[in-house]
Amino acid sequence: xxxxxxxxxxxxxxxxxxxxxxxxxxxxxxxxxxxxxxxxxxxxxxxxxxxxxxxxxxxxxxxxxxxxxxxxxxxxxxxxxxxxxxxxxxxxxxxxxxxxxxxxxxxxxxxxxxxxxxxxxxxxxxxxxxxxxxxxxxxxxxxxxxxxxxxxxxxxxxxxxxxxxxxxxxxxxxxxxxxxxxxxxxxxxxxxxxxxxxxxxxxxxxxxxxxxxxxxxxxxxxxxxxxxxxxxxxxxxxxxxxxxxxxxxxxxxxxxxxxxxxxxxxxxxxxxxxxxx
Amino acid sequence: xxxxxxxxxxxxxxxxxxxxxxxxxxxxxxxxxxxxxxxxxxxxxxxxxxxxxxxxxxxxxxxxxxxxxxxxxxxxxxxxxxxxxxxxxxxxxxxxxxxxxxxxxxxxxxxxxxxxxxxxxxxxxxxxxxxxxxxxxxxxxxxxxxxxxxxxxxxxxxxxxxxxxxxxxxxxxxxxxxxxxxxxxxxxxxxxxxxxxxxxxxxxxxxxxxxxxxxxxxxxxxxxxxxxxxxxxxxxxxxxxxxxxxxxxxxxxxxxxxxxxxxxxxxxxxxxxxxxxxxxxxxxxxxxxxxxxxxxxxxxxxxxxx
Numbered sequence: 001x002x003x004x005x006x007x008x009x010x011x012x013x014x015x016x017x018x019x020x021x022x023x024x025x026x027x028x029x030x031x032x033x034x035x036x037x038x039x040x041x042x043x044x045x046x047x048x049x050x051x052x053x054x055x056x057x058x059x060x061x062x063x064x065x066x067x068x069x070x071x072x073x074x075x076x077x078x079x080x081x082x083x084x085x086x087x088x089x090x091x092x093x094x095x096x097x098x099x100x101x102x103x104x105x106x107x108x109x110x111x112x113x114x115x116x117x118x119x120x121x122x123x124x125x126x127x128x129x130x131x132x133x134x135x136x137x138x139x140x141x142x143x144x145x146x147x148x149x150x151x152x153x154x155x156x157x158x159x160x161x162x163x164x165x166x167x168x169x170x171x172x173x174x175x176x177x178x179x180x181x182x183x184x185x186x187x188x189x190x191x192x193x194x195x196x197x198x199x200x201x202x203x204x205x206x207x208x209x210x211x212x213x214x215x216x217x218x219x220x221x222x223x224x225x226x227x228x229x230x231x232x233x234x235x236x237x238x239x240x241x242x243x244x245x246x247x248x249x250x251x252x253x254x255x256x257x258x259x260x261x262x263x264x265x266x267x268x269x270x271x272x273x274x275x276x277x
Numbered sequence: 278x279x280x281x282x283x284x285x286x287x288x289x290x291x292x293x294x295x296x297x298x299x300x301x302x303x304x305x306x307x308x309x310x311x312x313x314x315x316x317x318x319x320x321x322x323x324x325x326x327x328x329x330x331x332x333x334x335x336x337x338x339x340x341x342x343x344x345x346x347x348x349x350x351x352x353x354x355x356x357x358x359x360x361x362x363x364x365x366x367x368x369x370x371x372x373x374x375x376x377x378x379x380x381x382x383x384x385x386x387x388x389x390x391x392x393x394x395x396x397x398x399x400x401x402x403x404x405x406x407x408x409x410x411x412x413x414x415x416x417x418x419x420x421x422x423x424x425x426x427x428x429x430x431x432x433x434x435x436x437x438x439x440x441x442x443x444x445x446x447x448x449x450x451x452x453x454x455x456x457x458x459x460x461x462x463x464x465x466x467x468x469x470x471x472x473x474x475x476x477x478x479x480x481x482x483x484x485x486x487x488x489x490x491x492x493x494x495x496x497x498x499x500x501x502x503x504x505x506x507x508x509x510x511x512x513x514x515x516x517x518x519x520x521x522x523x524x525x526x527x528x529x530x531x532x533x534x535x536x537x538x539x540x541x542x543x544x545x546x547x548x549x550x551x552x553x554x555x556x557x558x559x560x561x562x563x564x565x566x567x568x569x570x571x572x573x574x575x576x577x578x579x580x581x582x583x
Contacts, residue, residue, distance in 0.1 A: 032386045032390065080566070090326075090332040093332060094332075094526070095566055095570065098561070098563070099566070109556060109559075212516070215515075219397060223394055257405070260401040270379060
């Protein structure tokens with residue numbers, strides 16, 4: 001049972017790290033960003049490349065992976081997302097989904113369609129630690145809590161964070177103060193994407209890499225965002241850990257149903273609290 | 278000139294008939310049967326996307342429900358293909374009604390994502406819990422009784438049966454859209470709050486449309502089973518939702534002819550050009566980006582203006 005709780009917190013932490021960027025773009029720009037899943041996959045694959053091809057240490061690989069994701073997410077923001085502000089949400093969904101498709105195919109092109117096993121250097125470097133006590137999982141939980149605390153401080157204390165929070169509440173009012181909200185939202189977008197890459201880097205060693213990993217995680221994260229409330233930062237955190245626990249406990253009794261259970265919970269939440277968007 | 282065709286149901290239907298007959302006899306009947314089944318699915322999808330104005334990212338669920346409903350009925354109850362098709366449609370309709378009660382309450386992004394999530398659950402239900410009944414990864418292969426010339430093994434009969442079904446669905450949708458109900462739906466799409474303000478319960482209308490759309494998707498799924506003699510999890514796979522969205526956008530949303538043109542164009546690309554397109558998903562993605570940014574009205578939208 002302790003194992004399950006630990007597992008739930010790990011999954012919850014990963015879900016939180018990835019979903020927070022999604023929640024911000026959702027709440028701030030009203031854009032459903034499927035490309036987020038692509039950045040997540042790019043983070044994981046960049047880490048794989050660094051470790052297996054260039055033979056760097058895990059920390060260096062992780063930093064490079066996150067650094068790689070930043071220009072890519074900026075390109076996505078500049079050429080796709082920015083053109084979709086204020087337009088029908090359907091086109092945003094379709095366009096970002098198209099970006100995800102292109103990216104997935106590019107990954108398949110470069111790395112081949114087969115899942116890359118955990119048995120690569122990523123896994124072995126942590127096998128010693130995860131023998132009895134899965135220290136790596138504890139590290140993930142720790143990092144997710146740190147990120148949560150860091151983001152809370154960021155949104156409370158810094159000017160950029162305050163502007164973004166205000167923009168989430170009432171975009172027009174912030175604009176009328178002479179602040180270019182879009183610029184700050186773009187910054188937050190890139191930051192959220194970098195966090196998605198962090199999620200990919202952290203999750204890679206305890207799962208396998210496959211080109212479609214982005215598809216899979218993005219639907220889970222949308223569930224988190226919908227349950228937690230769009231653009232609701234604390235709600236996202238609570239929903240992420242709660243759904244992580246749901247996944248772990250379901251997985252303990254019936255492994256394959258873990259993902260499906262999340263969507264069932266999401267549907268139940270929607271029945272009792274319909275969200276109009 | 279082209280907008281006149283759209284306003285005249287008889288002209289629209291005869292255009293579809295002539296088009297598919299020519300296409301069918303010029304290439305091969307079984308292939309064009311596939312095309313027409315996909316067109317039925319696109320018509321059903323367009324009912325919620327084009328006419329109701331909600332993008333669903335999980336309509337494969339209802340296609341799969343229809344397909345599995347038919348296959349399981351034929352496999353375990355009776356080999357009558359007609360009862361099988363009816364059972365498939367009923368499965369999709371009932372499922373659409375139950376899920377629609379929740380789904381239709383949401384809109385926009387929530388609607389798209391909730392459908393996607395439910396589709397994922399559906400795919401899971403087919404794959405994992407009851408492999409004895411659904412066949413798991415392998416799917417189900419079935420066989421049908423035949424009654425004289427009512428033989429689905431005969432490609433000619435199948436072709437005309439599917440053509441008749443396509444015309445029936447197209448006719449129903451045209452009637453639906455032209456009725457006061459359809460006009461009402463258009464009003465809801467444009468400004469839902471205002472329609473509510475006039476004292477109408479938009480929820481009921483949207484739910485009915487959703488269920489109707491699910492029934493058509495289920496019909497397409499049932500025909501798919503009859504056509505292929507099997508069903509498998511790829512008919513309910515979430516990743517294939519993009520195909521129907523692609524087809525709808527390419528043809529032009531919100532019109533029967535647009536949906537049929539889009540469905541045919543997509544199937545033509547995936548059947549004849551896919552050989553030359555090595556990176557298929559990349560091609561789909563780039564084309565979708567072009568549709569979303571530059572080509573929103575689709576083929577029919579541009580032709581109509583001419």
